[in-house]
Amino acid sequence: MRGLIALAATLLLAGAAVAQPSYSGPIFDAHLHYNDEAYSGPHPLADVLGRMQRSGVRAIVANSRPNDGTKSLANAREQTQAAGVTVVPFVRLYRNRADYGGWFADPTIVEMVQRELAAGTAAGPYRGLGEFHLYDSANANGPVARQLMQLAQERELAVLAHVDDTAIDLLMAHAPNTRLIWAHTGIGGPPVARVRALLVKYPKLMGELSYRPGLTGAGGGLSAEWKALLTEFSDRFLVGSDTWVNGRWSSYESLMTEARRWLADLPPAAAQRIAWENGARLFGLPAPRR
């Protein structure tokens, strides 16, 4: 019955005139930013928690520019509990927009990360680093990227990296046991065969699926090649919203409705893993309360 209610709610949110298949279980949003222009602008805490709750999102990887956004989520223990949302905090490398393009050459970023890790959050210790961007994969070989990958490996922190497939090889060479979460599974859309080869080569590599070119086709269902890959590697993928600008917050519920649509094209156990269980397993979360 709960499943039917959730399905009906999802369809209402989508404004769908015709019934479309929809995954109705919990979602772990593995790529969420709560940046300053969101929390000091149109999306205060009650707004974003309401959006998560209405979307059936029961846990989030929070990483924000600056880290204050993540701390405000972590500090709001009563509100997040009331919304049924578990906060998994990551240290963002960016204090401001300038850091996007220069972090890999800036040793003060490593110092900032160390300070944040030592301080932790009200929701517990940080569990990962990132998201970070490498627009030129050669910078994956710089000292800051190497230090952070090795730090993550030592402390068993996950790393959320927005990089190309070449940089995956370079980053993993620094610290082969690091749990690397590939943001967008390659926003430039490397071929499925290349993604598959990297998953085989690096057993601790995970793929996050927001913005992934080629994932879905007309009608919002999975493309044939992605359906095959996600079914074969259903323990290696995660759903994300990537709320990098406020427009992603204002469309948060429809982003999650879109994810529920393509998840429904998978065998139910595979959909459940990608939507919830993989993230819950990585960070040791219990089953969500009903």
Ligand SMILES: [Zn+2]
């Ligand atoms: Zn992002």
